[in-house]
Amino acid sequence: MLPAARHQAILDAVQRERVVRVSDLAHQLGVSLMTVRRDIELLEEGGKLERIHGGAKLPGDASTHEPGFELKSTQLTAEKRAIAVEAATLVHEGMAVGLSAGTTTWALARELAGGPRVTVVTNSVRIADLFHHAASSGSARHASTVILVGGERTPSDALVGPIATGALKQLHLDVLFLGVHGMDADAGFTTPNLLEAETDRAFVAAARKTVVLADHTKWGMLGISSIAALDEVDEVISDAGLSAEARRVLQERVGRLRLPTVQSAG
Structure with missing residues (x-):
């Protein structure tokens, strides 16, 4: 070449x-x-x-840069859906399920909207709207209960800050599905928004089990604030595009690594 x-x-x-x-x-x-x-x-x-x-x-792609929801939702859609389908197998009737904000957790919400009846706790306006529209249209098999915490809205349509964090401290979740900006061997799971990191940490503290949903491009990305160390989460669900080095680190440090098969278009 x-x-x-x-x-x-x-x-x-x-x-x-x-x-x-x-x-x-x-x-x-x-x-x-x-x-x-x-x-x-x-x-x-x-x-x-x-x-x-x-x-x-990318030049100027700083650790505090936070892309908007619309842009991120058009990227790696096949990978995100494969991750979401795999994550949905961990959800059962009657669970209290936490969904942090993000386009991969939003993809999971689409799978859950037609699934078992659960209680969903989220700080994502988009996710709350998705469940509301599913229930209104009758496309949901059973209407789940959705609790949307309040707070300050970010470019990714997350509600963050002391109001969100205070609400989460009063709750107990069976499982949390956590979307992240980046994964790093040293920094762990990170976000470019300081308030969102605080809210996500409250999510993790409220959950009996934490599952990170992150496609392979998140490895090596570094946000300004850490949410959790690699060994503080129970599972990571990513995709087969994850590098060999990333797989090695995650398999050593995280409870379990899942890499579902991505279905090709058509």
């Missing part, structure tokens, strides 16, 4: 996944780690990406 084609392939990967690893690029492009590092250095000099430890990311 010529250098120009290699550079474009690297930029395409960064645009698609936001954060890429040198080892993954080397494998995909069939070149050495040193070649990829040199390519990344040249692309950084041109202002097209930013080098990070072991990889590269």
Whole structure:
């Protein structure tokens, strides 16, 4: 592959996944780690990406940047649905289920809206609306009870802050499905919003079991605030795009790692 084609392939990967690893690029492009590092250095000099430890990311994609719900909901839809279908197998009639805000937890809500009758506790306006519309349209087999905590609204349509956190401290959940901005071996599970991190920590404290829902692009992403360490959650459900190194770390540190098969389009 010529250098120009290699550079474009690297930029395409960064645009698609936001954060890429040198080892993954080397494998995909069939070149050495040193070649990829040199390519990344040249692309950084041109202002097209930013080098990070072991990889590269979008320039200016800071740890406090929080993409909106509409943009995120169009990305990796097949992976998110596979994760949601797998997560739904953990939910049974009569459970108290926590759903934090996010597009992957929203995908899970779509699966649960037609499933067993449960009590859903969420800080997501989108998730609460989804259950409301399912019940109103009659598409839900049984109408679940939905508790929407209050608080300050974020760009991802999460309700956060002291009101949300205070409400969660009074509740007890059988299982929490937690959406995250990033996963990292050292920082654990993170978010770019300080108030959301506090609210998510209250979610984790309220739950008997915590299951993180995160597609493979979340590995290596780093938000400004940590929600929980890797070994503080019971399961992670991701997808087969997760790198070998990420799988190794998660399998060693998390109670269980699930990688459901993603159905190809068509």
